[in-house]
Amino acid sequence: MERDFLSVDDLAPEELWSLLNDADEVKRSPDSWRTRLEGKQVALIFEKPSTRTRVSFEAAVTGMGGHAIVLRGDELQLGRGETIEDTGTVLARYVDAIVVRTFGQDRVERLAEASSVPVINALSDLEHPCQCLADLQTIREKKGDLGGLALAYIGDGNNVAHSLMLGGLKLGMDVRIATPEGHEPFPSVTDRSREIAAETRGRLVVSTVVSEAAVGANVLYTDVWASMGQESEADARREVFKRYQLNQEVVAMADDDVVVMHCLPAHRGEEISPDVIDGPRSIVWDQAENRLHAQKALLARLLS
Numbered sequence: 001m002e003r004d005f006l007s008v009d010d011l012a013p014e015e016l017w018s019l020l021n022d023a024d025e026v027k028r029s030p031d032s033w034r035t036r037l038e039g040k041q042v043a044l045i046f047e048k049p050s051t052r053t054r055v056s057f058e059a060a061v062t063g064m065g066g067h068a069i070v071l072r073g074d075e076l077q078l079g080r081g082e083t084i085e086d087t088g089t090v091l092a093r094y095v096d097a098i099v100v101r102t103f104g105q106d107r108v109e110r111l112a113e114a115s116s117v118p119v120i121n122a123l124s125d126l127e128h129p130c131q132c133l134a135d136l137q138t139i140r141e142k143k144g145d146l147g148g149l150a151l152a153y154i155g156d157g158n159n160v161a162h163s164l165m166l167g168g169l170k171l172g173m174d175v176r177i178a179t180p181e182g183h184e185p186f187p188s189v190t191d192r193s194r195e196i197a198a199e200t201r202g203r204l205v206v207s208t209v210v211s212e213a214a215v216g217a218n219v220l221y222t223d224v225w226a227s228m229g230q231e232s233e234a235d236a237r238r239e240v241f242k243r244y245q246l247n248q249e250v251v252a253m254a255d256d257d258v259v260v261m262h263c264l265p266a267h268r269g270e271e272i273s274p275d276v277i278d279g280p281r282s283i284v285w286d287q288a289e290n291r292l293h294a295q296k297a298l299l300a301r302l303l304s
Contacts, residue, residue: 004112004119005298006105008129008167009192013200016136016170022297023137023290030063036300037066041095044122047073047102052264053122053130056291057099060299063292069095088114097303118302125159125227126186131263132163133294136171138287139219142259147172152217152254154178154210154244155271156237157185160223160263165193169202176205178213180240210244214253220281221261222246222271238270247273251281259283 004010011019026033042061046054054070061068078087088111091098097118100111105126112119121129140146151168153161157179165185168175175193177185184190190206197204207213214220225241226234251258260272260281268274277284 003302005129005302006108006112006119006121007127008132008163008170009196010129011170013170016167019133019294019297019301020137020140022301023133023294024141026296026300027290027293030296033064033296033300035065036296036304037061037064040066040097040303042066042068042097042099042299042303043091043095044068044070045073045076045098045100045102046071047078047100047107048123050101050123052288052291053101056295057122060292060296064296064300066096066299066303084110085114087111088119089116092116097299120298120302123159126189127163127166128159128263129163129167130291130295130298131160132167133298134287134290135164135221135261135263136167137290137294138261138283139259141286141290142283143218148174149219150174150176150217150255151219151221152176152178152213153221153223154213154246154250155222155241156183156225156227157206158223158227161185162189164221165189165204166196169193169196169200169204172200172202174203174205176207176213176217178207178210178244180244181208183240184208210250211253214250217254217258219259219261220246220250220254223263224265224267225271241271245271245273246276248276251276261287264288 044057058068084107092115099120099122101122103125105124108121108124151173165175193204225237262284266277
């Protein structure tokens with residue numbers, strides 16, 4: 001695989017399958033992975049606050065014998081005008097890998113270009129590729145083979161939707177996206193996703209109609225309506241997105257054995273109803289746990 005992991009599209013389908021297999025093995029036999037990062041130092045940069053990403057990455061590094069150095073944006077000279085390139089060049093002299101959770105995808109790419117050690121995108125405004133790894137692991141864990149499974153994402157066409165499109169289609173899934181008009185996935189991601197679908201026999205649907213995504217779906221997925229940095233838009237977005245809530249009416253449209261996913265944090269009563277996220281179809285806690293296992297597999301692959 002590529003030296004860096006900046007996008008799900010960095011992985012060929014066979015590399016993605018291999019990483020998922022490793023993630024399953026990590027989960028089954030964590031003791032056999034306890035020394036995979038022995039002696040390794042990993043910098044974890046958080047320009048955006050985090051719960052799952054921070055804890056799962058720190059636990060992944062230390063759980064494989066490495067040392068995690070957690071850095072907030074306001075603890076770095078980045079906050080005082082140092083360039084992302086200078087930061088990457090210097091950190092690469094100290095550590096064996098850099099994990100970054102930031103804003104623009106260009107910041108991740110510039111950091112990777114300057115760094116001589118692997119860089120992992122732990123979230124940008126364009127993609128959330130590590131979340132996608134855990135999501136695909138969880139779906140396969142619950143449903144078996146991914147090829148032909150219908151994944152319906154309902155809500156904002158954001159970074160999570162982008163990574164699910166790229167990753168799901170690489171593995172031959174039927175990926176359906178339903179968003180309000182004006183909140184569709186980026187055209188560049190949609191175009192690339194269609195190219196992937198043509199290669200893998202996956203299928204992509206992008207619609208403004210919830211039922212076009214949800215009917216017969218094997219997996220229902222949603223995310224918050226206002227991501228970090230969009231807090232000032234929250235009230236307006238609630239009005240626009242209110243018809244896109246993942247609730248029992250939507251669950252009833254899906255396959256009888258549908259599972260429900262959310263990358264968290266969840267705003268119960270907004271993008272998802274409490275009875276759905278806490279109900280028998282929800283697999284959000286397994287999904288959250290698998291961030292740890294998938295990221296262990298990724299770190300081991302890049303650093304071993």
